[in-house]
Amino acid sequence: MRMKEDPMKNGQLKPAYNIQFGVDSEYIVWVSSGHQPTDTTTLIPFLKSIEDYTKLKYPKIVADSGYESEENYTFLECNNQLSFIKPANYEISRTRKYKNDIRRIDNMDYDEKNDYYICKNSKKLFANKIINRKSKTGYKSEITCYACEECRDCQYKSGCIKRSNSKIPLENRTKNLQVSKLFHKKRKENLKRIISPEGCELRMNRSIQAEGAFAQVKQNMKFRRFLSRGKENVLSECVIVAIAHNISRLHNKIVKKNVENIFII
Template structure:
């Protein structure tokens, strides 16, 4: 996540690297100029998903020193000096992404992510390394599925056995360790 963030810092034309004034609904670019909403486009994807896209435009790009790194689209027939920055934003998408990020970095989100990595990766390690299950013995979808189910049952019994021994029945999640 950190790497993506570092990479994005250089891409000044990205919406993620601009400040947003929620109250007045405009973005502020690297040059301190405002991008106001210009129009709304209703879009439909190939799969039929409908989205509402808000277009923001900056009207003060003329002599901007950051223009070449801010405005992309090198194949445009319009020369760069005549072009202006525009952003296409799905407000719903950004709203949902913000909500998701809030959930992901919350204490519960951190705990679930940590447990997910332990549980999913741990199960593969257990099956492949400890149970020596490296390849299917049968052929055909149904047989392979049956084998999967049998291996999963064996794994679950082994886990339950460990939990009973350690008196951890009913405990589903590992706790996050505090780092001071």
Template sequence: MYMGVVKKTSIQRSIETLEKYLNKLKEYTQKLYICGKRNSYSKTDKDATFMKMKEDAMKNDQLKPAYNVQHGVNSEYIVWLTIGAKPTDTTMLIPFIKSMENFLYFKYFKITADAGYESEENYVYVKENGQLSYIKPSNYEISKTRKYKNDISRIGNMEYNKFGDYYTCKNNKKLTVNRIIKRKSRTGYVSEKTIYTCEDCSNCEYKSKCIKGHNSKTPLEERTKNLETSKLFNMLHKENLERIISEEGCELRMNRSIQAEGSFGEIKQDVGFRRFLSKGKRNVLSESILLAMAHNINKLHNKIQSDRTETHLFLLKKMPNFEILKTF
């Protein structure tokens, strides 16, 4: 009797390898199906997406499975809420408005939102939906700094000629239209971008400050200034900016900070609810609705106690007008 190991033929080894690949392919296909349009999902809660938390005790940008909860607040009451699987707020505004209008019998005329919701797609939708946007621009705070205003490379700091459709740089050179391209976002929105190119950047003393980005293989001396912008976004951004810096806009933005952020603050800090008790989008939505109902009941009670049931907005405090006394 002889003992030994029976060697597999090359065909057997190939079949086993193919079976292994097939099982992996099925596994990856299933995971991609579960993930959908998201970049990740949790194995313990497949509806949850990994997101960065504000409470980061280890200070290492740890990712945790979470949901993006959106509150629509009016007169300090939560009138609508949604549960999202995307970490960014930009793509959450349009689905929120659509779902709210499908269930409510009226439409809110003024939409006030934070800087995280600014995009051309959101501007266009709100305007076409017959509403006014009061969205804080993403560059609103930094645009007030001296460094931003003195940055000659920014398109906002260049003079624009509307009739000739060109920009003028620090060196008094024209940046004319080179071409028009279309860019498609992840949501499927197509934006039209205009590329402006400087007529002559040779021997420019401001070149190092004007042309940013040091990862290009082309030497700085051979590079030419290009600008990419959306005319539609610029127009809607300007209209929106004029609204938010008005007295009414300042009052609405202040109330958004107090009421919308306050709804989350009261639930997380006062009630101490920072972690969902169930799994799955349906169950998490049910929890959020119950919390919103409890918040609204508590808010109504507080308003009755303080005789504020007819108060819808907090008034903007105005600075007193001081008379300037001149001494001669």
């Protein structure tokens, strides 16, 4: 969850903080604060800080779609942790519009042995080059580029090739794809887990526990704005709020001391 003050006041940009709560059995067990604009880059340092300070490693990590990335998938696998991360396209991929969109790689057949995709017009898209990308965190990913063998006079071109500001007329353009094979592999493996009975239960628990913790803090405790500035000061405020939240939950949990080996963020 990102908690922040009004970013603009009197024409001046004010500081904003991305606050992360880790929840276990309805208790807030770890807190972090940072200036990251998105949640994607917060997962790895959050988990590392837990291990560094507590020597505790949760074998299963349950998170919302905002945390999905190839880097996070790779880190969790190398760290011997199972990801239960909701894919960023999970909701939209279930719609009829998405399933009928011929532009999307998910709606194309793929020949894994010969490494090519087949478009709506039964034409093959072959790999023609590989490029390397480096993220802001320094993570390097390998992108495979595919190009259609023949797009001329294709009746599906207007629906297949994404419209852009390209100066090349649509009739002269060719269908191209850029694919991270590793990311697609990890996403498919993760998807199988989250739609399994165990995955459905974990995601339901996450929505109740993680979102419930933030609802308790923001709605019931009326904590909607930080009283201090600076990363360390804000973190101290969050720790105090987390302690207050946990105390308020303690009387309901005093006779239920079963803590599962599941970490929710």
